[in-house]
Amino acid sequence: DGGITQSPKYLFRKEGQNVTLSCEQNLNHDAMYWYRQDPGQGLRLIYYSQIVNDFQKGDIAEGYSVSREKKESFPLTVTSAQKNPTAFYLCASSTQGGQPQHFGDGTRLSIL
């Protein structure tokens, strides 16, 4: 079945440590997205990519970085500069921008 796979499901980070969240899709979608979900704040866009080797900052990109070296992969790195990283992170993809997005199951990141 086609879909989006996020790993790991749970991730713990120590202070001052960078961590990378994986997102892989086999839907052959061009566009991919990273969101952060906090209670009562909905989904806030971190980064998005419309095509391989290109990506744009979303509304809350500070303290995060991404890469898009392959169409099916869009990893997110939460750097030590992100002061409040504890959250639920969602990856999504769509055929192109503005179209319905398909979501992964999410990664929950916590600080030790």
Add this chain to the structure above:
Amino acid sequence: AQSVSQHNHHVILSEAASLELGCNYSYGGTVNLFWYVQYPGQHLQLLLKYFSGDPLVKGIKGFEAEFIKSKFSFNLRKPSVQWSDTAEYFCAVNYGGAQKLVFGQGTRLTINP
């Protein structure tokens, strides 16, 4: 700024009650509109979408939404809810063909049996 407002943060209903969840957006131009649902422990999935045409849109599981352009609204409705509708519901808007969606804050719906 482009924004989406869902005024109901937590709605509690009994089974068989009628449901209406509000969604308002801030922009007066061309929009594409979406409702997503997140059941406990599951990923977000699309309930319904509006791109053009009939402003009354029907989605999965008996949900429907009405696009009222003059009110910048896209409210979600269901005539009779079930316990299995307990979930969080998100409204999302694509403004003017942009490459991204703007999501509302979400509404948590609890259905008591």
